[in-house]
Amino acid sequence: MPTVEEAQSWYATDDPVHGFDHVLRVMRTTEEIGTELGADLEILRAAALLHDAAGADPRENRAEHENASAEFAQAVLRDEGWTDDRIREVVHCIMSHRYRGKHEPESLEAQILFDADKLDVIGAFGAARTLGYAMQAGQPMFAEPSEQFLEHGETVPGEPHSAYHEYLFKLRKVKDRLHTEPARRRAAKRERVLVSFFEQLAAEARGEG
Numbered sequence: 001m002p003t004v005e006e007a008q009s010w011y012a013t014d015d016p017v018h019g020f021d022h023v024l025r026v027m028r029t030t031e032e033i034g035t036e037l038g039a040d041l042e043i044l045r046a047a048a049l050l051h052d053a054a055g056a057d058p059r060e061n062r063a064e065h066e067n068a069s070a071e072f073a074q075a076v077l078r079d080e081g082w083t084d085d086r087i088r089e090v091v092h093c094i095m096s097h098r099y100r101g102k103h104e105p106e107s108l109e110a111q112i113l114f115d116a117d118k119l120d121v122i123g124a125f126g127a128a129r130t131l132g133y134a135m136q137a138g139q140p141m142f143a144e145p146s147e148q149f150l151e152h153g154e155t156v157p158g159e160p161h162s163a164y165h166e167y168l169f170k171l172r173k174v175k176d177r178l179h180t181e182p183a184r185r186r187a188a189k190r191e192r193v194l195v196s197f198f199e200q201l202a203a204e205a206r207g208e209g
Helices: 004-008 020-037 041-050 065-079 084-095 108-119 123-136 147-152 163-169 171-177 181-205
Strands: none
Touching: 004 020, 004 041, 020 041, 020 108, 020 123, 020 181, 041 065, 041 084, 041 108, 065 084, 084 108, 108 171, 108 181, 123 163, 123 181, 147 163, 163 171, 163 181, 171 181
């Protein structure tokens, strides 16, 4: 089983979005929800520690970073002597944890990891991480969204994808994608904080706050 100390070495120390503090929050949430639902905690812990271990930094090409993290996880767990079946379970969790990913979480453990990871993009940490991601990607905290973006989620030429754009495109919809009841309970309070923050951000940017 990967240790917390070992996992810390896999993550950049200067990443405010997918750094080790994010990983620890996700691991804690997966363990809380997994205990409540009777999931396999060893699978969950390994998947949480490894889910962003490769390719998640937006300063690099993070498209489909779940693939890089899954390959990394296979190598780590194989070296530890995990069976192929157990490795496949962890890999499925990692491959299906992304909101924009191509794989649906099918196992209970995969659904819990997905939910725990998404809970960390709503609420106070969600707002902070979204601002941090925008800065990493060279995008502003706020830009007025175009009508095309509001209607179709696609920017017009020259339009930035600000933190506010990400809130409109993704964050305010996350609660509707959660799989487990414990995650939905947690999301209710966090979403109120998230919505309040971004509504105030937009109001102040428009001179209304």
